[in-house]
Amino acid sequence: MEVLAFRELTIQLEKELYRLHYNEQTITYYRSMWRRIASLLESEGTNHFSEEAGLRFLEREYNYFELEKAGNLTQSIINVSRVVRMLGDYQLHGCILRRYYKQKKLIQNAAYEEMLQRYSMHCEMKDYSKATQHHYRKASEKFLSFLESKGIQDCAAISVGNLNDYITTLLGYSYKMVEQQLCALRSFLRFLHNNQIHLLDLTEAIPSINARKQNRIPSVWSPENVTKLLEAIDRGNPAGKRDYAMILIVARLGLRSIDLKRLKLENLKWQENRITLMQSKTSRELHLPLLSDVGWAIIDYLKYGRPKVDSPFVFLRHLAPLEPFADEHHLHRIIEKYMKLAKIPNKPPEEKRYAFFTAYAG
Numbered sequence: 001m002e003v004l005a006f007r008e009l010t011i012q013l014e015k016e017l018y019r020l021h022y023n024e025q026t027i028t029y030y031r032s033m034w035r036r037i038a039s040l041l042e043s044e045g046t047n048h049f050s051e052e053a054g055l056r057f058l059e060r061e062y063n064y065f066e067l068e069k070a071g072n073l074t075q076s077i078i079n080v081s082r083v084v085r086m087l088g089d090y091q092l093h094g095c096i097l098r099r100y101y102k103q104k105k106l107i108q109n110a111a112y113e114e115m116l117q118r119y120s121m122h123c124e125m126k127d128y129s130k131a132t133q134h135h136y137r138k139a140s141e142k143f144l145s146f147l148e149s150k151g152i153q154d155c156a157a158i159s160v161g162n163l164n165d166y167i168t169t170l171l172g173y174s175y176k177m178v179e180q181q182l183c184a185l186r187s188f189l190r191f192l193h194n195n196q197i198h199l200l201d202l203t204e205a206i207p208s209i210n211a212r213k214q215n216r217i218p219s220v221w222s223p224e225n226v227t228k229l230l231e232a233i234d235r236g237n238p239a240g241k242r243d244y245a246m247i248l249i250v251a252r253l254g255l256r257s258i259d260l261k262r263l264k265l266e267n268l269k270w271q272e273n274r275i276t277l278m279q280s281k282t283s284r285e286l287h288l289p290l291l292s293d294v295g296w297a298i299i300d301y302l303k304y305g306r307p308k309v310d311s312p313f314v315f316l317r318h319l320a321p322l323e324p325f326a327d328e329h330h331l332h333r334i335i336e337k338y339m340k341l342a343k344i345p346n347k348p349p350e351e352k353r354y355a356f357f358t359a360y361a362g
Helices: 006-019 025-041 050-062 064-070 075-093 110-126 130-149 160-168 176-194 223-231 239-255 257-261 292-304 333-344
Strands: 274-278 285-289
Touching: 006 025, 006 075, 025 075, 025 292, 050 075, 050 239, 064 075, 075 160, 110 130, 110 176, 130 160, 130 176, 223 239, 223 333, 239 257, 239 292, 239 333, 285 333
Parallel strands: none
Antiparallel strands: 274 285
């Protein structure tokens, strides 16, 4: 995409914000921040925005990196960082990426709404799991929203170039997330071709992603490594309290990642000392013991770490938007972070290996 002068960049971005029905108060806030960033660019003798300039602005105005390292970022500073990231993303891709939408309606085109509904029914008829249906729908909705932002209003008009442009918006995400997004996109494109909506089978234009096996988290752990991992977590800050409780639940109870992300306050049956939830994969009710150490870790997070927002979910993101982890958000990055701190190798020793959740069960 052409690198626009800063004023032209903000003019186009503002039009897109209006198209997506951002309210006037929010847009006024964005304008005020753009003016401050423009002053920085002017002082540096340039009229073009860059990611590096945005980071300099955050550091100069808010001492951003020191506060981030200390875990002391306020919500107002987090909001400013979102303004900076949105400018960089729009400059690169010419659209507002999904992460900024919160709960806003992504699709404005009635034809796309109907197509998405047809595709959802198709996934249901294929008897995909509820989790897969949800993921495929959200991924397809994101792709259709991208097409809308590019002025493409008909699925029959999708080109290979459009696919390439969309795929570039996924750069920088984890391998696993990109793989899942492309898998969902292939399913949607196959649906379009099989139903004569698009003449070409565009799935052939979707690249394959080679797995990076050296970066995989081991599927089995020794009890010693599980203990080291938990001890590496700094429980003196909110994010550390959250991460400790999440990883402890996985280690002690073997809860799947998707179920951990969807765990709600109502699932915690304190009087009965158990956790009761509906498993995403099997759609069956699951009952787990609310062990003492797990319970205290959750309480510590709820009282002293969890953001003070109205949400039914136990575990929340600590950077805006302050909401539950999305289904496509993979928690392996959190584990990898503490593996590095604990100096745990990607491949545990061959002897005395146990499944992760049973390793710490004793």
